[in-house]
Amino acid sequence: MNSTAYSRPSKLPGGAGDRRPPTRLRGFASKIEPKKLGAGLLAGCCLALLTYVSLAKLFAIYSPVFASTANTSGSQEPGVPEVLSRKEDEAEKAAEAAATSVPNPSAEGGGEGAALAKMSCDENGEDEGFPYARPSVCELSGDIRISPKQKTMYLVNPSGGGGFDENGEKRLRPYARKDDFLLPAVVEVTVKSVPSAAAAPQCTKTHRVPAVVFSVAGYTDNFFHDNTDALIPLFLTASHLKGEVQLLITNYKPWWVQKYTPVLRRLSNYDPINFDADAGVHCFAAGYLGLYRDRDLIISPHPTRNPRNYTMVDYNRFIRSAYALRRDRPSALGEAPGMRPQMLIISRGGTRKLLNLEEVAAAATELGFNVTVAEAGADVAAFAALVNAADVLLAVHGAGLTNQIFLPTQAVVVQIVPWGNMDWMATNFYGQPAREMQLRYVEYYVDEEETSLKDKYPREHLVFSDPKALHKQGWQALAETIMKQDVKVNLTRFRPFLLQAIDKLQE
Template identity: 35%
Template sequence: MKMEKDRKKKLAFRLNTFILLLSLPLLCFGLDFLFRQRISFDQHFSGGGTAVKKTGDEKEFIKFHLSRLVRGEDRRKLDDTGFACDTAVHSVHCVSTKPVRIDTRNMTVYVPSGADVQHEMSIRPYARQEDLPKPISPVRMIMYRNSTDPPPCEFHHGLPAVVFSSGSTGNVFHELNEIIIPLYITTKQFGGRVLLVVEDYKPSFVAKYRAIIARLSSHDPINPAANDTVHCFPSTVVGLKYHDNLALNASDIPGGYGMSTFRTFLRATLGLRYTHVSQIPMPRLVLLSRTGTRRFLNEDEMIDMIKDAGFQVIVVRRSKLASNIEKFSRLINLCSVLLGAHGAGLTNEIFLPTGAVMIQVELLGTEWASNTYYGDTARAMGVRYLRYRIDRDESSLAKLYGRNSSVVTDPGSVFIHRGHIPARIIFLDQQNVRINLGRFRETIVEALSIVTDSPAR
């Protein structure tokens, strides 16, 4: 009997041991599952707190930079009501720190007024207000009363909207002066955390400046015409801040952005190779050759003279290259000197390395525009400006109107007596130039001396 009991105990022990061994993996799996769930819960809980803090920080970040776009009484109004507009000589832009709804079907921005009153206004979101091109469409802004229900949102966004027009395109001066630079001034401070709503959407403009736009906003721009819906944003800016012709004024709002900062931004965005002219291994001059008006009638002889003076010469005529901003800017950046007759092409001086030279051939009747748009701005870019002012005998207008005509002897009087548009037609659309090579050589030699005797070499 005793032996039988011992045999049964041993069998039970073995059976229990076997069951225990079978259970261990399940037990470990259960503990591991519980442990992992605990880790997951802890991480989620901790992450949630961080997310809440990050969201709060993000809101404060956006609000702070929105407030930098207004100053003085407008700043106090923004703090008190959540809405204010900055109206300057050149530009107007409105800022809302309140949630807004943008109806892209008719480009209406709905802003809560926080009161029982309603009013509205209309602005054209283009930087240079005193010279608005015809294609710029208005944006209607309605500050609606508490009892008003604006159209319901179909899309919700977590970033502020920046509304502007790309209506005036096809001219590199106007594209950079009135859209790209003001867009940089207005949005750079947000570090890409904005959504661009492009009124008068031009696919060619967006494609041309895609690299720059992508650096200023981390999202594709919204085309209202292709949208036809209602978008909700936590805040918005309608219009762009403009400082001056091809200019960034670090002391103007939002503050801190000067031309040197913008040129650094362009170099990084467009992949420009040279920062200073001393880095260019041999003197290289790019000639902007015009095929319509303001042509160099003895261009071949000019090129021979410039080569003889010591420059390698690159001739650029109107082509697809000029419309490809990335390729064209890199070509300009490879050169020590940019040469051209007065015109929008000289805007490309912005891509020259520091210490390079821009030579402007100043035609009759273009003195003010030459200095204002390209001469004064070159200095702010760190580019040396050389002015070649033609004599009356170098202008085709002397043959067309007679060398003793007031058109030739007193161009300023043409603007006074005939008006701006007729004068523009004469001096910009009817004028070509035959350069005096002997006199012009002095300017070329001076440019060569500047770029080869650079202190940084």
């Protein structure tokens, strides 16, 4: 019994000097006392362990750092502690916390997800300096259960708060263009506030990333609108999540999803869910219904729509990255003997054709360009590579000019603007976006003698006498007249604009 755990002082207290305990008493103590001490120590350890376990359970229930893993299914991994990250950027808290450590929304009784239930909607449709009203967008956090079959997002919301109607619902058509003509064809999604988890359908799959529900209805078979009404709004809404987001697409078009797979994969690490066909119940702790948007091909800072201050330069870099376009600067003229700048002329097969395209290409070649003529097709990746290889992009006003998003920074865009007071459309749809992407911009305005309208209408017609009046009549009147023209540029007038393009490459 020489263990230090039971050792005694070599001298007894009280000044007893060198006296030692009697041998009999010392022997008795050596036989009995360790047993009592051992039993007491064992009882004390058990009591301490019981206390620790009780406190740990209490902490696990009430601490915001842990969440129960009960009733999880699908992609959620049981037994993983979930830490709610604290971010400096208030605008990113809900979404980024969901991306890194989403609380378990499927736990019975609501739990933390219910306590955090929140829905905030941006319904300010006013669009500064632009004729199209912006769409409504809602952000949700808490216990969110999405049933595509029922076209419903359930929010476990014991408090009943939020921007719901008297039925506890919020209805929204998640297409990123608020157009009264288009919206009836967009699937309507309902956000339904429910008082408890028991009132919502049970999860068939639980996701650890936020959800984004949006529509690809409307004009999305047009490359301009594919970007303005879907891809750029999706970039604004989800790119900060760095791939940790689940896309749910309504008005689902398989060909559209396939066409833009490189972009969708760049935005999300997960296959998109067909919101029109999926029969499951998908559970999230954060999500968006609808997409944020700005003007067409223009992104401006805004406290709610664009709190991270993205620009079209960012989108240009993003889209080049999605299609693995490595060229980020145009050719530096004069650096290599015999170097010729590359010009891509986008041809059109419908209206607004460049009737003397071959003569324009010959004039550009004579001035020193290597000229390629091509029409954009369904293979976006192939055409993107062709555009990215160009130093100068030339086209008549139309959706083909949207391909400027693939150009290297500081390349040149030349827009041929048709007759008919088209300056506002030319500038806002393509001219200003080019400048916003730090591209150099040249525009050429067609005169009365260069438009095919002169062969169709007398000079006293509104097309010539007051084209602005046609604009005031609305898009249909415009589409039937001015937008149906072709152009044949006067090469004498046009040549100086080609020289401008060369000059801008040398700036």
